[in-house]
Amino acid sequence: MSEYDPQALQAKWQQRWEELEPFRAGEDAADTRERRYMLDMFPYPSGDLHMGHGEVFAIGDVVARYWFQRGYNVLHPIGWDSFGLPAENAAIKRNAHPAEWTYANIETQATSFRRYGISFDWSRRLHTSDPEYYRWNQWLFNRFFERGLAYRKGGLVNWCPNDQTVLANEQVVAGKCERCGADVIRRELTQWYFKITDYAERLLKDMEQLEGGWPERVLTMQRNWIGRSEGADVLFEIEGREEPVHVYTTRPDTLFGATFFVVAVDAALADEIVTDDRREEFEAYRAEVAKLSDIERLSTDKEKTGVFLGRHAINPVNGERIPVWAADYVLSDYGHGAIMAVPAHDQRDLDFALKFGLPVKVVVHTGLADPGETGEATPGEGSLVNSGPLDGLSKAEAIAKIIEILRAEGKGDASVNFRLRDWLLSRQRFWGTPIPIIHCLDCGEVPVPDDQLPVTLPDLRGEALAPKGVSPLASATDWVNVECPKCGGRAMRDTDTMDTFVDSSWYYLRYCSPGYTDGPFDVEQVRKWGPIDQYVGGVEHAVLHLLYSRFFTKVLHDMGMVDFTEPFLRLLNQGQVINGGKAMSKSLGNGVDLGQQIDAYGVDAVRLTMVFAGPPEDDIDWADVSPAASQKFLARAFRVMDDVASEPGVSFEGGDLELRKFTHRTIDEVTKLVESHRFNVAVARLMELTSAARKAIDSGPGAADPAVREAAEALAVMLSLVAPYTAEEGWERLGRTGTTVALAGWPVAEPALLVQDSVTCVVQVAGKVRDRLEVSPSISEDELRGLALGSDKVRAYLDGEPRKVIVRAPKLVNIVP
RNA sequence: GCCCCCGUAGCCCAAUGGCAGAGGCAAACCCCUUAAAAGGGUUGACGUGCGGGUUCGAAUCCCGCCGGGGGCACCA
Numbered sequence: 001m002s003e004y005d006p007q008a009l010q011a012k013w014q015q016r017w018e019e020l021e022p023f024r025a026g027e028d029a030a031d032t033r034e035r036r037y038m039l040d041m042f043p044y045p046s047g048d049l050h051m052g053h054g055e056v057f058a059i060g061d062v063v064a065r066y067w068f069q070r071g072y073n074v075l076h077p078i079g080w081d082s083f084g085l086p087a088e089n090a091a092i093k094r095n096a097h098p099a100e101w102t103y104a105n106i107e108t109q110a111t112s113f114r115r116y117g118i119s120f121d122w123s124r125r126l127h128t129s130d131p132e133y134y135r136w137n138q139w140l141f142n143r144f145f146e147r148g149l150a151y152r153k154g155g156l157v158n159w160c161p162n163d164q165t166v167l168a169n170e171q172v173v174a175g176k177c178e179r180c181g182a183d184v185i186r187r188e189l190t191q192w193y194f195k196i197t198d199y200a201e202r203l204l205k206d207m208e209q210l211e212g213g214w215p216e217r218v219l220t221m222q223r224n225w226i227g228r229s230e231g232a233d234v235l236f237e238i239e240g241r242e243e244p245v246h247v248y249t250t251r252p253d254t255l256f257g258a259t260f261f262v263v264a265v266d267a268a269l270a271d272e273i274v275t276d277d278r279r280e281e282f283e284a285y286r287a288e289v290a291k292l293s294d295i296e297r298l299s300t301d302k303e304k305t306g307v308f309l310g311r312h313a314i315n316p317v318n319g320e321r322i323p324v325w326a327a328d329y330v331l332s333d334y335g336h337g338a339i340m341a342v343p344a345h346d347q348r349d350l351d352f353a354l355k356f357g358l359p360v361k362v363v364v365h366t367g368l369a370d371p372g373e374t375g376e377a378t379p380g381e382g383s384l385v386n387s388g389p390l391d392g393l394s395k396a397e398a399i400a401k402i403i404e405i406l407r408a409e410g411k412g413d414a415s416v417n418f419r420l421r422d423w424l425l426s427r428q429r430f431w432g433t434p435i436p437i438i439h440c441l442d443c444g445e446v447p448v449p450d451d452q453l454p455v456t457l458p459d460l461r462g463e464a465l466a467p468k469g470v471s472p473l474a475s476a477t478d479w480v481n482v483e484c485p486k487c488g489g490r491a492m493r494d495t496d497t498m499d500t501f502v503d504s505s506w507y508y509l510r511y512c513s514p515g516y517t518d519g520p521f522d523v524e525q526v527r528k529w530g531p532i533d534q535y536v537g538g539v540e541h542a543v544l545h546l547l548y549s550r551f552f553t554k555v556l557h558d559m560g561m562v563d564f565t566e567p568f569l570r571l572l573n574q575g576q577v578i579n580g581g582k583a584m585s586k587s588l589g590n591g592v593d594l595g596q597q598i599d600a601y602g603v604d605a606v607r608l609t610m611v612f613a614g615p616p617e618d619d620i621d622w623a624d625v626s627p628a629a630s631q632k633f634l635a636r637a638f639r640v641m642d643d644v645a646s647e648p649g650v651s652f653e654g655g656d657l658e659l660r661k662f663t664h665r666t667i668d669e670v671t672k673l674v675e676s677h678r679f680n681v682a683v684a685r686l687m688e689l690t691s692a693a694r695k696a697i698d699s700g701p702g703a704a705d706p707a708v709r710e711a712a713e714a715l716a717v718m719l720s721l722v723a724p725y726t727a728e729e730g731w732e733r734l735g736r737t738g739t740t741v742a743l744a745g746w747p748v749a750e751p752a753l754l755v756q757d758s759v760t761c762v763v764q765v766a767g768k769v770r771d772r773l774e775v776s777p778s779i780s781e782d783e784l785r786g787l788a789l790g791s792d793k794v795r796a797y798l799d800g801e802p803r804k805v806i807v808r809a810p811k812l813v814n815i816v817p
Numbered sequence: 818g819c820c821c822c823c824g825u826a827g828c829c830c831a832a833u834g835g836c837a838g839a840g841g842c843a844a845a846c847c848c849c850u851u852a853a854a855a856g857g858g859u860u861g862a863c864g865u866g867c868g869g870g871u872u873c874g875a876a877u878c879c880c881g882c883c884g885g886g887g888g889c890a891c892c893a
Contacts (some may be wrong), residue, residue, distance in 0.1 A: 174889095174890090216821085216822090217821065217822075217887075217888075220820085220821070220888075220889095221888065221889085224820090224888075224889060225889095227892065229892075229893085231893080247893080248892095248893070249893060250892095250893065251893080262893090297891090298890080298891065299890090299891085301818085302891085304891090328891090329891050329893095330891085330892095330893075331891080331892060331893090333892095334892045334893080335892075335893065338893095339893050340893085341893085342893090346893070347891090348891055348893075349893080351891095417892075417893090418892090419892050539887090542888090612829095612830095612840085612841070613829070613830085613841095614829065614830060615830085618829095618830090619886095620829090621829080623828095624828060624829050624830095624842080625829065625841090625842080626829095626841080626842055626843090629841065629842060630841090632855095633841085635855095636856090639856090678831095680829095680830070680831085680840085680841095681830090681831065681839080681840080683840080683841090684830090684831075684839060684840030684841075685839080685840080686840095687839095687840055687841075688839075688840070691840095694857085695857095698857075699857095760836085762835075762836050764835085764836085764873085764874075766873080766874090767835095767873070767874050769836055772836080803873090804873060805873090806835090806873050806874075808835065811835070811836090812835050812836085812874090814835075814873055814874060815873085816873050816874095
């Protein structure tokens with residue numbers, strides 16, 4: 001009998017794993033094992049690992065280790081998402097280079113990961129801030145550029161005043177910077193974009209492949225974000241303007257109800273058509289709107305504002321003159337930046353109409369009161385009125401008919417619109433991938449030739465990195481001033497860096513051939529390993545990383561470099577680790593340190609606590625769980641394995657039948673539970689198995705019975721998914737020396753041992769349990785009915801013939817008196 | 818405001834149409850012990866947030882509330 005000492009086990013087995021390297025992915029082309037690709041979202045090296053990492057990686061490792069046990073050839077790599085702002089901010093503060101802070105943190109995390117016992121293939125490690133990684137960002141950028149998928153345009157963009165850089169739409173959450181929480185403002189800037197909108201339809205459609213594999217809420221968030229809608233484009237003449245103006249509407253059936261016309265205040269059209277006598281008022285209004293933060297501007301309960309532009313538009317179907325207004329509730333970058341306003345059937349238009357005394361014309365009879373009276377628009381279905389040829393039609397009929405009319409007259413057509421905007425990828429910061437473009441006065445935007453990549457970062461540090469609204473790269477004049485690759489004339493490098501979400505959009509492909517020098521990845525290796533079978537990470541990337549990565553995968557597919565169209569077949573979103581009902585934070589002083597928890601309870605106890613706390617997608621409140629209790633259980637399980645008195649290899653055949661059945665039933669259940677990601681329940685089953693073995697040793701057939709060994713060995717293997725150190729030591733104590741339990745092979749439940757001799761059948765009278773019968777599992781319905789009706793206990797509740805008898809052999813009979 | 822998810826024992830959670838409790842925490846008690854710790858064991862719902870409905874049978878399905886969490890929020 002020996003003590004369970006987690007810290008000693010960690011030291012011992014960590015070293016053994018480093019010698020054995022049990023988790024290296026098989027590279028042999030002749031390897032016929034089925035392959036599996038398991039990936040955890042790679043960490044940002046912000047410091048040491050924290051509790052959140054502890055949870056994700058513990059959960060991901062259950063899946064990876066299960067696959068190892070099943071004998072698959074598993075790819076389970078690790079790397080670091082090591083470009084990004086925190087390193088830059090730290091460098092400014094310490095007058096250092098961002099790389100120093102970054103790579104020191106990476107080493108700290110790597111050491112912690114090794115101690116944490118995650119089954120990584122360390123040979124494939126990568127860091128996105130390595131030139132050998134980011135050169136391929138640049139190479140990919142060039143390919144996107146060639147295909148017209150990377151382009152530069154001017155316009156209003158999201159600007160974070162705190163981080164001093166622009167942001168993509170996806171990185172603005174409720175008007176605030178996704179990173180730092182500052183209020184985002186709008187600025188007019190020329191920036192690089194990826195044309196993700198070209199892929200909107202496919203990004204939406206291909207989600208059908210992910211149905212069932214991804215959490216429904218992530219799919220919903222992406223669908224909402226892409227925001228597909230169907231409607232019509234309608235051409236309106238504007239008096240005094242040559243060209244007609246397009247508007248997009250999802251309700252072309254209400255065209256006869258348009259009583260005014262609104263142009264986005266920041267759209268070029270508004271500036272163009274405002275009449276001279278209205279210009280002063282318009283410009284004052286535009287300046288006022290520009291001052292508002294996104295939060296204020298986009299608030300739905302804000303009162304409508306706007307100005308009349310002095311012009312009229314002509315309704316194409318009835319020739320009515322309707323006034324043209326400018327307002328900030330119409331967005332310049334959606335649809336055509338202008339709308340037809342139908343106040344009777346759109347609440348926003350109605351609010352505007354009532355504020356400015358514009359007419360309200362009902363064209364859909366919904367049976368509800370007049371919106372002009374009530375102030376409540378009636379957007380619902382009904383039959384059309386006051387609409388000439390559409391009168392009497394339903395919404396669907398009217399839409400079909402009006403599109404037909406518009407098309408015939410060349411005044412419009414059916415149209416599809418998306419809420420998704422192009423991905424703004426340039427950033428005015430230092431610690432990222434330089435955009436490989438050279439600006440030449442004569443040749444324009446010239447990509448740096450592939451054979452001159454990577455464009456490495458200039459050596460800037462400390463104060464030189466301080467944000468000043470333009471990229472720090474601009475101050476490195478030696479670096480900036482270059483010859484044009486095309487004409488040899490004087491030219492300048494682009495001084496922006498790429499959004500770090502570019503790095504993470506394809507890293508999963510790089511893992512397939514991390515040292516590859518002829519391209520971002522070896523196409524053959526990606527064919528072998530891709531796509532990812534299981535991805536694990538936080539839900540906060542629902543419309544960020546996960547959307548971008550799907551987009552990249554589709555572009556690479558179109559380039560013929562990958563043969564799949566979706567990168568992540570299954571996605572698991574783990575919850576957060578909180579403490580006392582609140583997110584852990586320094587300011588609240590309620591932080592729990594992963595390293596300290598491990599020092600106090602051991603790696604296995606911490607991992608077990610993470611996995612056992614509840615369903616993986618639920619948050620874990622560390623105040624509700626008990627790593628000390630986890631440690632107790634592990635000690636208990638260890639003692640069971642240590643107490644086994646039979647020799648390894650002994651036949652289990654003659655072992656205690658009751659325990660054998662229990663063991664095999666547990667194997668069967670745990671297998672199903674692990675496969676369906678119900679890890680907390682699987683752990684509960686292992687606790688039961690441990691108790692059953694304990695009981696067999698103490699007050700049953702004894703420690704020498706082969707069934708006890710069978711139970712203990714199954715326990716060691718199954719426990720290895722969650723508590724690898726305890727499992728290894730237990731396995732060794734079981735006499736399985738010189739090997740690792742991680743590759744021992746998943747136990748197989750023998751069907752013969754899953755069969756029950758008898759089951760308890762519940763007999764109910766009017767839904768209440770009145771008797772229990774021990775019956776054969778294969779009993780027939782008729783026989784069971786007879787037994788139930790013959791029971792004295794049952795008959796006491798019956799007078800006369802029952803009205804109905806429901807038999808669900810072999811478990812239940814319900815008698816309706 | 819709209820949409821989605823969730824409410825089971827003091828707490829974390831099982832049970833997905835068939836006996837409300839698998840597992841854990843906490844609590845109480847018992848065994849072991851000179852004692853304590855460690856270890857082993859025993860004990861818990863009068864009904865699943867509330868009110869209706871469907872069904873032979875509902876935690877589970879449907880409707881309406883209440884409470885919690887999340888997403889979207891001028892996208893025409």
